[in-house]
Every structure is written in structure tokens, then in C-alpha cells.
Amino acid sequence: MEASGEMLAVLAAGLGAGTVNAAVGTGTLISFPVLLATGLSPVTATVSNALGLVPGSISGAIGYRRELAGQRRRILKWSAGALCGGLTGATLLLALPSSAFEAIVPVLVGLALVLVALQPLISRRLQARRTRTGKPAARADGGPPLLVGLTLASVYGGYFSAAQGTIYVSLMGLRLDDGLQRLNAVKNVLVAVVNSVAALFFLVAADFDWTAVALLAVGSAVGGQIGAAAGRRLHPAVLRTLIVVVGTAALVQLSVR
Numbered sequence: 001m002e003a004s005g006e007m008l009a010v011l012a013a014g015l016g017a018g019t020v021n022a023a024v025g026t027g028t029l030i031s032f033p034v035l036l037a038t039g040l041s042p043v044t045a046t047v048s049n050a051l052g053l054v055p056g057s058i059s060g061a062i063g064y065r066r067e068l069a070g071q072r073r074r075i076l077k078w079s080a081g082a083l084c085g086g087l088t089g090a091t092l093l094l095a096l097p098s099s100a101f102e103a104i105v106p107v108l109v110g111l112a113l114v115l116v117a118l119q120p121l122i123s124r125r126l127q128a129r130r131t132r133t134g135k136p137a138a139r140a141d142g143g144p145p146l147l148v149g150l151t152l153a154s155v156y157g158g159y160f161s162a163a164q165g166t167i168y169v170s171l172m173g174l175r176l177d178d179g180l181q182r183l184n185a186v187k188n189v190l191v192a193v194v195n196s197v198a199a200l201f202f203l204v205a206a207d208f209d210w211t212a213v214a215l216l217a218v219g220s221a222v223g224g225q226i227g228a229a230a231g232r233r234l235h236p237a238v239l240r241t242l243i244v245v246v247g248t249a250a251l252v253q254l255s256v257r
Contacts, residue, residue: 006038010212014219017053021220022060022188022227023234024242025165027053029249031220032162035212046093048208050161051199052216056224057192063228064185074141075186079193081151086194089158090201106255108156108167113251115170117244142175149175150190157194163251165191180240181232188228 013034021027028049035045061068068075141147149171157164168187169180176183202208234242 007211007215009034010038010215011219014052014056014216015223015226016219017216018056018059018220018223019227019230020223021053021056021165021191022063022224023184023231025169025187025191026163026249027056027220027223028160028162031216035209038212040209040212043093044207044209045212046160047202047206048212049216050090050195051202051208052213053161053220054192054195054199055217056220057188057195059221059224060228061185061188061192061224063225064181064188064232067182067185067232068189071182071186075189077141078147078150078186078190081147082154082157082190082193083197085151085154086158086197087201089155089160089194090198091158092155093159094206106251108163110251112163112167112170113244113248115174117240120240140176142172146171146175154190154194157191158198161191161195161198164194184231 010031013031017027017031019027020030031053032045032049035049036042040048150168153164153167153171156167165187168190169183172178172183172186173180
């Protein structure tokens with residue numbers, strides 16, 4: 001990557017991806033196509049993208065630190081699952097043909113979008129059912145089903161990462177009685193864990209483009225702060241709508257790619 005125009009495009013893509021990831025997720029669908037357009041192979045682009053977006057993930061998590069208050073215990077538990085899942089996904093990226101895993105990506109993203117859109121209705125019905133049957137309220141950590149779901153989502157995140165944040169939010173929304181902004185804050189932490197462990201693995205086991213990584217890192221770090229500042233000011237209904245709109249655009253792009 002030598003042309004100044006390509007370098008500016010990658011820097012801008014990092015800024016956009018970091019902003020969108022912190023606010024709603026799916027930022028990979030901004031940066032990944034740009035890397036492909038510069039001539040990188042799909043695997044090299046995926047690896048470079050994962051490495052370059054790590055600072056953005058961390059920056060977004062820091063930007064949401066106020067919403068993370070009081071969630072330390074469950075975040076530590078879910079982060080352990082995210083670490084194992086992210087490492088597994090990164091290994092699969094290098095070990096399996098991309099077509100095998102990418103075939104189910106649109107399905108996962110589409111299902112996540114439906115769950116995000118219907119989460120208020122589903123949560124109200126679950127709460128009404130608990131009240132009617134006398135069942136206890138939802139566990140603060142969502143129980144084993146949520147841990148398993150988030151870990152499996154992290155496998156996907158370590159492999160490709162597009163819309164993994166949307167999948168996290170949809171799973172947490174189904175199992176937890178909590179505000180969307182707090183769930184979005186947790187999402188940023190889990191994405192940061194997955195991206196970081198995948199990046200460490202890729203540093204020693206995969207080929208990547210250092211120029212692309214550096215440009216994405218700078219852009220995404222700035223974008224993470226912008227996205228967190230914007231996202232945390234949005235009304236939950238607006239944030240939910242934005243997640244669905246951006247996620248739908250990502251789904252269309254994945255389907256026609």
C-alpha cells in the first residue's frame with residue numbers, strides 16, 4: 001500500500017469503523033471492503049482489519065466506562081468466554097476454507113437483527129410470564145445459556161467480526177432486564193477482548209499489512225471516542241433503530257459480496 005489516496009482511504013475507513021463499532025457495531029463492513037479495494041487478499045484484509053481495529057474497540061469501551069459501573073463481575077465471566085471464543089475463531093480463519101464459515105454469516109446477522117428489533121416485546125412477554133407463573137426474575141448474568149451464546153458469538157467474532165456487536169446485544173437483551181446503553185457498553189468490552197486475543201494470535205500466525213494496520217489503528221482509536229460520545233446520548237429506541245438500520249445495510253453487503 002503505497003499510494004497516498006489508498007492510505008487516506010484506509011485512515012478514513014478506520015475512523016468510520018471505530019465510530020460505528022462503538023455506537024452500534026458492524027464497523028468492519030466499512031473497513032473490510034476498503035482493504036480489499038487496495039489489493040489485499042481476503043484473509044490478509046481480515047487479519048489486518050482485526051489488528052487495526054483493536055485500538056478502536058478499547059477506545060469505545062473506555063468511552064462507555066460510566067455505563068460499565070456495577071457490571072464488573074459478569075463482565076469478567078463473559079470476557080473469559082469471549083477470550084476462548086475469539087481464539088477459536090481466529091484459529092478457524094486460518095485453518096478452514098473461508099466459504100465454509102462465511103455461508104452462515106448472513107444468517108447469523110439477520111437473526112441478530114430480528115432479535116434486536118423484537119427484544120422489547122420479547123422482554124415484556126418474558127417478564128409477564130415470570131410474574132404470572134411466580135418464576136424468579138432474570139439472573140443478573142443471564143445464566144449458563146447467555147454465557148454459551150456469547151462465547152459462540154465470540155467464535156464468529158474471532159473469525160470475521162462483522163456485526164458481532166449486534167449479535168452480542170441481541171443475546172444479552174433476551175436474557176437480561178437491563179438498559180440498552182449498559183448492554184452496548186458491555187458489547188464494546190467483549191468486542192475489545194475478542195479483537196485483542198485474535199490480534200495477538202494473528203501477530204505470530206498470519207500475514208498482514210503493517211501500513212494498513214497502523215492507519216486503521218489511528219483512525220479507529222479516534223473513531224471509538226466519537227462513537228461512544230454519540231452513542232451514549234441516543235435514546236434507547238433511537239439506538240435500537242440505528243442498530244437495525246446499520247445492521248441491515250451490513251446484511252445486504254454480506255449477502256451480495
